Amino acid sequence: MTVLTSGTLTGKNLHLSFGHNHVLRGIDLHVPQGTTASVIGPSGSGKSTLLRVMNRLIEPDQGDILLDGRSVLQDNPDELRRRIGMVFQQFNLFPHKTVVENVSLALHKLRRMPKDQARAEALEQLDLVGLRHKAEARPADLSGGQMQRVAIARALAMKPEVMFFDEATSALDPELVKGVLALMADLAQSGMTMVVVTHEMGFCRNVSDTVTFMDAGVVVETGSPDQLFTAPETDRLKRFLSDVL
Amino acid sequence: MDAFQQFLKTFFDWKAMGEVIPQMLTVGLPNTLILAIISGVLGCILGLILAVMGISRNGVARWIARVYTDILRGLPAILVILVIGIGLGPSFRMLTGSTSPFPLGILALTLMAGAYIGEIFRSGIQSVHTGQLEAARALGFSYGSAMFLVVIPQGIRRVLPALVNQLISLIKDSSLIYVLGLLASQREIFRIGNDAMSNSGNLSPLVAAGVLYLILTIPLTHLVNFIDNRLRIGKPAKKEPDDVAAAVGKGV
Numbered sequence: 310m311t312v313l314t315s316g317t318l319t320g321k322n323l324h325l326s327f328g329h330n331h332v333l334r335g336i337d338l339h340v341p342q343g344t345t346a347s348v349i350g351p352s353g354s355g356k357s358t359l360l361r362v363m364n365r366l367i368e369p370d371q372g373d374i375l376l377d378g379r380s381v382l383q384d385n386p387d388e389l390r391r392r393i394g395m396v397f398q399q400f401n402l403f404p405h406k407t408v409v410e411n412v413s414l415a416l417h418k419l420r421r422m423p424k425d426q427a428r429a430e431a432l433e434q435l436d437l438v439g440l441r442h443k444a445e446a447r448p449a450d451l452s453g454g455q456m457q458r459v460a461i462a463r464a465l466a467m468k469p470e471v472m473f474f475d476e477a478t479s480a481l482d483p484e485l486v487k488g489v490l491a492l493m494a495d496l497a498q499s500g501m502t503m504v505v506v507t508h509e510m511g512f513c514r515n516v517s518d519t520v521t522f523m524d525a526g527v528v529v530e531t532g533s534p535d536q537l538f539t540a541p542e543t544d545r546l547k548r549f550l551s552d553v554l
Numbered sequence: 555m556d557a558f559q560q561f562l563k564t565f566f567d568w569k570a571m572g573e574v575i576p577q578m579l580t581v582g583l584p585n586t587l588i589l590a591i592i593s594g595v596l597g598c599i600l601g602l603i604l605a606v607m608g609i610s611r612n613g614v615a616r617w618i619a620r621v622y623t624d625i626l627r628g629l630p631a632i633l634v635i636l637v638i639g640i641g642l643g644p645s646f647r648m649l650t651g652s653t654s655p656f657p658l659g660i661l662a663l664t665l666m667a668g669a670y671i672g673e674i675f676r677s678g679i680q681s682v683h684t685g686q687l688e689a690a691r692a693l694g695f696s697y698g699s700a701m702f703l704v705v706i707p708q709g710i711r712r713v714l715p716a717l718v719n720q721l722i723s724l725i726k727d728s729s730l731i732y733v734l735g736l737l738a739s740q741r742e743i744f745r746i747g748n749d750a751m752s753n754s755g756n757l758s759p760l761v762a763a764g765v766l767y768l769i770l771t772i773p774l775t776h777l778v779n780f781i782d783n784r785l786r787i788g789k790p791a792k793k794e795p796d797d798v799a800a801a802v803g804k805g806v
Contacts, residue, residue, distance in 0.1 A: 366691060391694030401689035405708050415693040418703065460689075467693060 314346060315423040315502040316377045316392070316470035317342040320363050323372035325355075332358050333369070334526040338504070340471070340519075342377075345503040347513040347534075350523035356506040359523070360473045363504070364393040378468065386526040393466030398476040400450035402463070409435065412463045420467070428506060434462040438492060454485030461492060472496065474505045510553060514538055522546045567758040574750040574759040578766055582743035586770075589728035589742060591654070593663035594721050600664060601671025606701070608676045619672065626669035631662075631727050638662040639734040659731035667724055674716045679709030685794065712785065714775045722771045743767060 318340045325333040332355045340346040348356045361367045363374055365386040381389045412431035416422045422430065435441045440456040448456055457477055463474050464472060474493060478486045490509060493517045496538050497503055507513060512533045513520055521531040522545075530537060530546050541547045607619035626634070639658045646658055683729045690700035710717075729744035736745055747763030 338581050364692065366688060387691075387694050390692055393692075395689075395692040397685060397689060397692075399683075399685050401683075401685040403689070403704055403708075405685065405711060414703065415695070418699065419694050463693070 314468065314470050315342050315500055317375075318363065318393075318471045318502060318504070319375040319378075320359070321372070321373045321375070323359070323369065324370045325358060325362055326370055332526050335372070335384035336523070336526070336528055336529070338363070338521060338531075340502055340504055342502055343500040345497040345501075345505060345516055345520040347502065347517035347520045348506045348523060349508070349510070349513060349549070350519060350529075354523045355526040356523055357475050359510065360395070360506055361473050364367075364390050364395060364473060366390070366395075391467055392469055393471045393473060394467060395473040395474060396457065396460050396475065396477045398403060398466055398479050400448070400453070400460045400480070402456055402459055404448050406448075408440065408446050408448065408451070409460050411459060412466050413450065415463070416466055427512055431462075431466055432498055434466045435459070437465070438462045452482045452485060454488050457481065457485075457489045458492060461489075461496075465496075471502045471504065474503065474507065476506055476508065478507070508553065510538075510550075522548070522549065561640075563660070564757050564793055565761050566642055567756050568752040570754055570756045571762040575762055578743055578746050578755065578762065581739060581741060582746040582763075584767065585740060586725060586742040588730050589660060589663065589731060590721065590724040593660045593728070594724050595673050596660070596664040597667030598717070601673075601675050601708075604668060604672030605675035605679060606706075608672060609679060611697075623669045623672055626666050627673070629666075631666055632730050632733060634666055635659060635662040635730050636733055638665070639731070643734075646751045648805070654730060655734035655736060656740065659728075659734055663724060663727060663731070667720060670719065670723075671720055674713045674720065675706075675710065678713035678716075679706055679712075681712060682708045702772060714785070715782045718781065722774050725770055725774075726767065747805030752768075 318338075320336055320338040323333050323336040323338075324331075336355070336359055338346065338348075338359070340553055347358065350356050354425070358367065362369045365374070368386075369382075374382060376389070376392065402408075403414070406414065409428060409467065412434050413424075413427040416427035416430055417424055420427070432444060434440055435524070438461055440455060440458055440462070443451060443455060443459075448459065452457065461477075466538075477493065478489050481489060484508070490512050493505065497516050504511050505512070505517065517534055519531060520534050520537045522529045522537060522541075524545050529543055530541065538550065541550060555762075604619045604623060607615040607621070610616055610619075638661055639655055642658055642661075647653060650657075679701075686708065687697075687700050687705050690704040690772035691697065695703065728742055731742070732745040732748065736742075741749070742761075743763050743766050747759040751757055
């Protein structure tokens with residue numbers, strides 16, 4: 310897998326509240342070009358919300374988001390999201406479209422490619438995730454692992470500079486997790502900038518360049534996987550690791 | 555004449571039915587279908603606009619859709635048809651020179667159908683998982699494009715059975731426009747039956763009208779069930795050619 314362009318993504322002092330619920334309390338996250346940052350933490354710690362704020366699916370109350378050193382908060386958020394691919398826990402494939410249409414829709418409608426070209430491009434992406442033979446199937450006819458690979462192909466088709474994975478393997482049966490994780494590892498290896506919210510500690514340890522531990526809307530610890538997994542500094546991270554490992 | 559024969563004569567006088575059926579088929583049926591189908595199509599367009607307003611992020615649009623729906627859904631059909639047909643009749647005649655009650659009848663039916671269909675569409679659209687909107691927006695689609703390309707098509711598909719029900723309602727409610735006064739050539743199924751009944755004092759023409767309505771509506775109710783099942787279970791699995799061959803070979 311070859312990645313043509315990838316960018317450096319930085320979140321600075323990001324805050325977000327839903328009413329009285331202060332979900333993000335000044336988050337800093339720096340993901341240099343071509344690196345993979347894993348974000349771990351207990352449920353409700355704000356990890357998934359952080360991803361949605363960083364691609365502006367939810368606008369932050371305060372703070373800044375920089376792509377390649379330039380603030381993107383003044384830009385059209387739709388433009389920003391075309392540069393950041395996102396993969397969801399529940400796949401969120403479009404059930405009324407075939408697999409290849411799922412992948413080609415944005416190419417045709419947003420990149421303004423002619424239909425034939427968008428389709429050819431989509432088939433190529435499906436090839437990369439090993440699912441070209443399922444091009445005409447409906448998402449409902451695929452296994453969870455296949456659906457997630459299509460979702461990854463759909464995001465990659467837009468040639469994003471950064472990829473977000475929001476617990477991409479949490480909804481999969483255990484035997485299907487491996488294939489998706491292998492695909493994510495390939496992508497990381499190929500030089501894609503990635504932010505991965507995950508409960509897969511093995512992936513975190515072996516593939517990420519940095520690991521960030523969040524709890525209650527703040528970054529508690531951040532560092533290399535070795536640092537965090539072998540020598541956690543805070544009690545909160547120690548407790549978390551003893552719960553999940 | 556015993557009671558049974560009296561009953562047969564009142565409701566199943568074949569001669570009275572035979573006299574009225576040709577007219578019902580050549581005049582009544584087309585008129586009923588014109589009224590129901592045109593107001594159904596226009597009602598769908600109005601309904602979609604109301605549904606989009608009803609889920610819009612703009613409070614004023616939501617409020618207008620709400621008030622409209624509450625009013626038009628809450629009034630008896632015959633009242634709306636009379637108020638619009640008779641109330642707007644003179645202005646309509648002055649503007650267009652047309653004396654046909656059809657346009658205003660269709661308008662009244664459309665306005666009412668729009669209110670119901672709007673609620674049907676809205677519930678369908680809102681039943682689509684929020685992840686669908688989120689996924690489309692994450693790809694870079696604007697809110698509007700995401701709604702029209704991804705969310706609304708799924709929502710509408712889910713409410714097809716309810717939409718067919720609405721068409722059945724319209725076929726029946728189209729009979730009410732007789733209150734606007736119809737020329738002989740403008741009469742729909744019910745009016746033709748009703749006129750024949752008034753002339754002969756026999757109910758059989760109305761029974762014939764009823765049967766004709768049932769011939770229209772019963773297949774549609776079965777279509778609803780079919781669509782409903784198909785949407786729930788999906789298409790029946792295609793048999794591989796070998797399976798078919800095997801079945802033939804066994805003489806099944």
